[in-house]
Amino acid sequence: MAHKVVLEVKDLRTYFFPRSGVVKAVDGVSFDLVEGETLGVVGESASGKSVTALSILRLVPHPAGRIVGGEILLEGEDLLKKSSAEMTKIRGKKICMIQQDPMTSLNPVLSIGDQTTEAMRTEDKMEPESARQRALELLERVGISAPEARMGNYPHQMSGGMRQRVVGAIAISRRPKVLIADEPTTSLDATIQLQYLRLLKEIQAETGVSIIFITHDFGIVARMCDRVAVMYAGRIVEIADVRRLFSEPAHPYTVALLRSVPDLEQEVEFLPAIEGQPPRPENLPIGCSFEPRCPLAFDRCRVEYPPEFTVAPGHRARCWMLSGKD
Amino acid sequence: MQSPGDLLTLKNVKKHFPITKGVLVRRRIGTVKAVDGVSLGISQGQTYGLVGESGCGKTTTGKLILLVEKPNEGEILFQGVDILHSSREQLRQYRASVSVVFQDPWSSFNPRVRVQSIIAEPLMTHKRLTNMELKAEVKKLLEEVGLHPSQAEFYPHEFSGGQRQRIAIARAIALRPKLIVLDEPVSALDVSIRAQVMNLLKVIQKEYGIAYLLIAHNLATVRYMSHRVGVMYLGELVEEADSHELFTDPLHPYTKALISASLPARPDVRREELVISGEIPSPLNLPSGCAFHPRCPLAFDRCSEVVPKLKDVRLGRKVACHLY
Numbered sequence: 141m142a143h144k145v146v147l148e149v150k151d152l153r154t155y156f157f158p159r160s161g162v163v164k165a166v167d168g169v170s171f172d173l174v175e176g177e178t179l180g181v182v183g184e185s186a187s188g189k190s191v192t193a194l195s196i197l198r199l200v201p202h203p204a205g206r207i208v209g210g211e212i213l214l215e216g217e218d219l220l221k222k223s224s225a226e227m228t229k230i231r232g233k234k235i236c237m238i239q240q241d242p243m244t245s246l247n248p249v250l251s252i253g254d255q256t257t258e259a260m261r262t263e264d265k266m267e268p269e270s271a272r273q274r275a276l277e278l279l280e281r282v283g284i285s286a287p288e289a290r291m292g293n294y295p296h297q298m299s300g301g302m303r304q305r306v307v308g309a310i311a312i313s314r315r316p317k318v319l320i321a322d323e324p325t326t327s328l329d330a331t332i333q334l335q336y337l338r339l340l341k342e343i344q345a346e347t348g349v350s351i352i353f354i355t356h357d358f359g360i361v362a363r364m365c366d367r368v369a370v371m372y373a374g375r376i377v378e379i380a381d382v383r384r385l386f387s388e389p390a391h392p393y394t395v396a397l398l399r400s401v402p403d404l405e406q407e408v409e410f411l412p413a414i415e416g417q418p419p420r421p422e423n424l425p426i427g428c429s430f431e432p433r434c435p436l437a438f439d440r441c442r443v444e445y446p447p448e449f450t451v452a453p454g455h456r457a458r459c460w461m462l463s464g465k466d
Numbered sequence: 467m468q469s470p471g472d473l474l475t476l477k478n479v480k481k482h483f484p485i486t487k488g489v490l491v492r493r494r495i496g497t498v499k500a501v502d503g504v505s506l507g508i509s510q511g512q513t514y515g516l517v518g519e520s521g522c523g524k525t526t527t528g529k530l531i532l533l534v535e536k537p538n539e540g541e542i543l544f545q546g547v548d549i550l551h552s553s554r555e556q557l558r559q560y561r562a563s564v565s566v567v568f569q570d571p572w573s574s575f576n577p578r579v580r581v582q583s584i585i586a587e588p589l590m591t592h593k594r595l596t597n598m599e600l601k602a603e604v605k606k607l608l609e610e611v612g613l614h615p616s617q618a619e620f621y622p623h624e625f626s627g628g629q630r631q632r633i634a635i636a637r638a639i640a641l642r643p644k645l646i647v648l649d650e651p652v653s654a655l656d657v658s659i660r661a662q663v664m665n666l667l668k669v670i671q672k673e674y675g676i677a678y679l680l681i682a683h684n685l686a687t688v689r690y691m692s693h694r695v696g697v698m699y700l701g702e703l704v705e706e707a708d709s710h711e712l713f714t715d716p717l718h719p720y721t722k723a724l725i726s727a728s729l730p731a732r733p734d735v736r737r738e739e740l741v742i743s744g745e746i747p748s749p750l751n752l753p754s755g756c757a758f759h760p761r762c763p764l765a766f767d768r769c770s771e772v773v774p775k776l777k778d779v780r781l782g783r784k785v786a787c788h789l790y
Contacts (some may be wrong), residue, residue: 182654249726299745329519330683330741334727338741356657359729400661402690403731404713410668411690413661417626 147173147349152210154195158220163373163422165191167374178351180361183371189354193320236311240323246295253291278309301332314338322354373429380455474508479540500526502701511675515692522698524681528647562592565638569650571630577621582618588640607636628659649681679707685728697721700757706784717785
């Protein structure tokens with residue numbers, strides 16, 4: 141397999157500046173994304189996974205937040221150096237995003253036909269009739285039956301699963317290089333979720349798009365992803381191939397998290413839970429952010445944030461326990 | 467072991483909501499059969515898990531038990547007493563014996579009331595306690611759910627989601643109820659917090675012998691928590707069995723589809739994925755016969771004509787499907 145890197149994020153730092161100080165929502169995140177692969181980003185709320193996505197699209201709420209450092213290279217070009225007009229083009233063409241709630245990403249007063257053809261008409265300067273034909277093809281591709289009739293519908297006339305399919309159709313109409321899916325199936329029912337995940341995989345196989353899949357569900361990670369980045373308190377604490385992450389997790393947080401999730405295959409009396417709460421991003425510990433909850437923490441963890449250690453090729457983790465094994 | 471369903475029994479309970487149109491002259495244009503003839507029994511000290519997709523009626527069933535909604539038809543028996551036709555005193559006792567924990571720990575408390583008063587509220591309604599006794603009781607409850615007694619003076623916004631759910635549990639157990647309705651108690655919480663809260667619920671159940679009605683859509687959660695499980699689809703119970711049996715040997719095609727749609731938590735486990743096509747039909751316009759037949763891979767002629775009844779197929783196993 142050709143390992144052509146499509147997207148490279150280097151030492152990304154996105155901070156928010158409320159009156160009370162600085163919130164380091166994303167603090168030194170680095171990863172790359174290879175053509176045609178799916179990278180899962182898992183983490184709890186406020187771990188920085190959604191802010192990472194918004195940073196890549198340069199959609200961090202301003203002036204509350206700002207990207208204060210790092211590089212985001214899309215096919216070698218730094219997105220942080222682009223003007224906002226250039227970014228608009230990139231967002232409509234090379235990077236697309238599917239958000240959690242399709243009701244907020246679709247315009248409630250425009251018909252499905254208007255919304256699916258909009259970018260083709262304005263960006264690609266397609267004739268209305270050919271844009272319509274293409275939109276019909278795409279709607280059929282994403283599994284919408286009777287697309288002709290659906291073109292005149294408004295979002296509220298469709299179910300959540302159907303709306304999310306429309307968002308998918310709009311996204312793939314741009315033939316993007318990178319698709320960011322931020323919990324796209326959280327609002328869907330289980331049977332509909334499985335249909336949608338399968339659809340994404342099929343589209344990926346057809347178009348070779350790279351997907352960044354943001355989720356908190358390890359089931360989705362196991363089903364969808366090639367590699368996984370685990371985020372905790374604004375940093376990637378572990379990144380590895382999906383099978384390796386599940387079979388040989390190196391970071392105590394990943395280990396504990398995987399153990400605390402109930403498994404449908406097994407019956408257990410008590411799950412080993414992670415004690416304590418995730419730290420508040422405005423009030424992080426000086427040392428490792430996981431140290432207050434970590435069963436293996438020792439002195440060094442309290443005073444110094446661990447750098448990234450290589451566990452195996454392609455498998456890196458930030459934990460002082462690994463310092464001798466490097 | 468007690469006889470099954472000895473604590474609370476629902477008998478053929480129905481809740482239909484009218485859909486009306488018009489402002490001055492309201493015309494009835496349809497009915498949503500949110501719960502359509504559900505019968506189930508909850509045993510003392512055990513967890514009954516109710517699963518299904520959105521709109522299947524699991525939350526409405528919970529509301530019927532909590533008497534938030536009044537059923538159109540059917541009976542609710544609590545320890546043998548018909549709750550829908552009982553005296554004021556019996557009803558008061560029932561309300562003290564059944565409590566609830568909601569899904570969203572952000573919207574289930576009054577943000578301007580301190581934790582002390584939130585937890586003390588049921589105690590003030592149902593018991594005559596002095597202020598000192600109330601305070602002592604709240605402190606004890608906070609400790610039981612793993613919070614610090616001094617946190618009684620805080621407001622809800624000062625807590626994280628997991629801690630708020632602990633407060634909700636403290637309020638729910640304040641009167642030592644016999645049954646708690648848990649409506650998606652962990653789905654709004656972070657993954658690392660869910661196990662804490664589920665374990666706390668299990669410990670409390672063991673200690674006080676409280677029964678739970680667990681309403682949830684996550685099957686792994688239901689399996690972890692429940693002794694008995696009911697599967698709902700469009701207002702009806704389609705399958706009921708002991709947790710172990712239901713998950714290892716599902717009978718109804720819908721149960722099978724639900725299980726196969728819930729993704730295994732490991733990449734090396736590949737379940738056979740039974741993808742059912744189509745969407746859940748609108749509850750306003752239900753299909754004829756078995757409500758699941760338009761999506762069922764095994765449907766045959768009879769399924770579109772006759773509604774299958776929930777019947778015993780083996781000891782302790784009920785299923786509503788023409789295949790059995």
